[in-house]
Amino acid sequence: MQNQIVLITGASSGIGKACAEVFAEAGAKLILAARRRDRLDTLAAELQKNYQAEVLCLELDVCDRAQVETTLSKLPNPWQNIAVLINNAGLSRGLNKLQDGSIQDWEEMIDTNVKGLLYVTRTVLPGMVERQQGHVINIGSIAGHQTYPNGNVYCATKAAVRALTEGLKLDLVGTPIRVSTVDPGLVETEFSDVRFRGDRDRAKTVYQGLTPLTGRDIADVVLFCATRPPHVNLNEIILMPTDQASATLVHRRPSV
Template identity: 70%
Template structure:
């Protein structure tokens, strides 16, 4: 098992859900954290909590991963003490809408494509060269069961997560011959702000997604990510698909009520 003491971990989408859960589990292991998200106040609150509980050193980036120039600037201007990133967790992602493809919103499509695919690519492109140069590193991409199984009205979101899966596979192949590892962690139902975002803040509709089901928690997913990143250096866990016991596929869910 690899020690993460003093390793530098960059987490995108760190202000909520799986990103926040990752920050906590890695803080507990003694890592130093670069926390990136659009909502700076949430990052500041998280950083204060981590400092109080674990004494964690943090560096905050108010960042929209869709903005390539902002990503380039953020990575290139990291202080020397924070520039050698050991682990990149590409967690920033979202779903917008649940419409038939021929009735979908162009704005929703662009937000999903720009965040889930292009944002992930931007961070990877600017961070991984340093990993290759230093002969160490690990990229963890947060995918989804939607990247394995398309479901009705999921069209573009499923397409973006299928892209994440393909990009992860391609990156692993391109890094062959280096010690840099690549993992895709692909959860099913996780109770986060995901559904609130998908339904544009309609919390009543969002709650129905998890009604009668015990979904995964962000901590469950963070635990799997932590496991993947702490294996022996010669071990690469390529892909993990995890779902709650109440879910058998993207569309098969056992509801108790």
């Protein structure tokens, strides 16, 4: 990955931040995109200090198609040849039966998890095809494989990510562009805080009594995908904590 340009969306926290750290350690040049510019600047300073990484920060809302197209099409010349795109930006809102769901929550999930991924990929991918080099890595979820109660729309968006990844791989046959999806189970990040809109007590119960994955666990797998030999494409990786067997079955140890 030395001096390869890696674009990470949703880079200000969680899996995206962890990906920034492992790719910086591997010698990549990083384009970090997220809505929270202050967090990006703090992260960039840490990466420059710890790994002497070259970092370009972009304040970007992937849901805004015009902003995505304008920002990514006007990258400075030294940053235009993106080698790896990590579509990490995503979220979940609420945990309700569909008949009780919030349409605003649905739209936010669809706009971010599906349309945002499409906007960024559509803008970056033609350059990869033209240069005949690149790798698109989507961060999916076990929710894209197994629907769970009250997860209806979130699960649907992650199933869409899975289908889009498969479709992209089909469309790119005959090119050297690689396409992967990394689909985790329970990962302790800000995910549940966002889902429950800052209700941290409720968010903590999601991981209570078990040892969840960390953002670093996922980032290590993403880096592994990106550093295989050019003829090797890891299409799909599902990883879960040892305490988790499916989207709905987990082992929780009693609290002492």
